[in-house]
Amino acid sequence: MNRRRMVVASALATSALALSACGGGSDPLDNSSGGDGDTGSGSSESIIVGSANFPENELLAEIYAGALEAKGVSVSKKLNIGSREAYIPGLEDGSIDLLPEYSGNLLSFLDDKATAVSSEDVYAALPAALPEGLSVLEQSTAEDKDVVTVTKETADKHSLKSIGDLKGKNLILGGPPEWKTRATGVPGFEKNYGVTFKEFKVLDPGGPLTVAALKNGTVDVADMFSTDPTITTNGWVTLEDPENQFAAQNVVPVINKEKASGTVSDALNAVSAKLTTENLTAMMGEINQEQKEPADVAEEFLSSNGLS
CATH class of the missing domain: 3.40.190.10 (Periplasmic binding protein-like II)
Structure with a gap:
């Protein structure tokens, strides 16, 4: 509180x-x-x-x-x-x-x-x-949960299935500005999984900027929403969250x-x-x-x- x-x-x-x-x-x-x-x-x-x-x-x-x-x-x-x-x-x-x-x-x-x-x-x-x-x-x-999303190419290249698999991969994360400080954002990845990123890019909340950034490789990992049909349409991969960073x-x-x-x-x-x-x-x-x-x-x- x-x-x-x-x-x-x-x-x-x-x-x-x-x-x-x-x-x-x-x-x-x-x-x-x-x-x-x-x-x-x-x-x-x-x-x-x-x-x-x-x-x-x-x-x-x-x-x-x-x-x-x-x-x-x-x-x-x-x-x-x-x-x-x-x-x-x-x-x-x-x-x-x-x-x-x-x-x-x-x-x-x-x-x-x-x-x-x-x-x-x-x-x-x-x-x-x-x-x-x-x-x-x-x-x-x-x-509708936040889901950590990567392209199939990124998932295959780095053998990514879970958020924890991002550890040590030196990738770029994209998400909304509040992810800089929220427990469900950058601090949560480090606390729950020991994952840090090469860079954090501020994007819109799972919107067109995020979709474009993931498509063109501006970011490697993106915050999206589980109800977004764009994930299925593009064949992207949502990473498992065994530590329940997202309730x-x-x-x-x-x-x-x-x-x-x-x-x-x-x-x-x-x-x-x-x-x-x-x-x-x-x-x-x-x-x-x-x-x-x-x-x-x-x-x-x-x-x-x-x-x-």
Whole structure:
């Protein structure tokens, strides 16, 4: 918890700047842009839905938003905010009310001494780790983990099957900027596997920059997401993680407790009940390969699952 307090204190200004650049013309730090905050039922309710800065999280935020709108909730969206260092303070100060999260990485961010690994244990540990005023609703079976990915050529050349096999190989790692300091990033590789890298290159979170860098050899090892169909399409190899550097990563809504009315909770829990790793992977294929907009893919998901 000391890590969370330190990060949140230092990131409040960053949060305000990041949020002000995201979506809409009104001031995102002014809750009046999202309505009166009444937690009653139907259209009297309002909620601000945020997302991290990568397509899958934007997709999930669009799904949450559409499900809530179908129940008469007034929704404002602040998408592509950034990393947890930016949006966790936003959740705390009310700049946003709701955001789709990934259980294991969230727990690790909030409590760097957490030891929970399984889906059930991670979920059980989250309430105590969350900042006051925030809660999680029901988690889905859908899981999207960070995966350490290499090309087949690199795997064959260096006999790579596990993350531990990277030890002593002097390779270049690519990942999001927060991997410089996070326990799931560069420090974790050294602590858990004794692995150090020749260089760390800052890329986007499993996005097009990462894909391009792995394809053209700018990096040898990259952080990607397990639901990304690009991995299979390119015949790339994900390295095993026997030391559980990456814990369970179930998709779960994080929400301001004051906004978690019966209407809102029921709508979001219904979404979680329908989300699976398989349909999330398929939806990401539509976005990454068919170039569909996340909002359109979200609408199709809600319609096909009776949630709109």
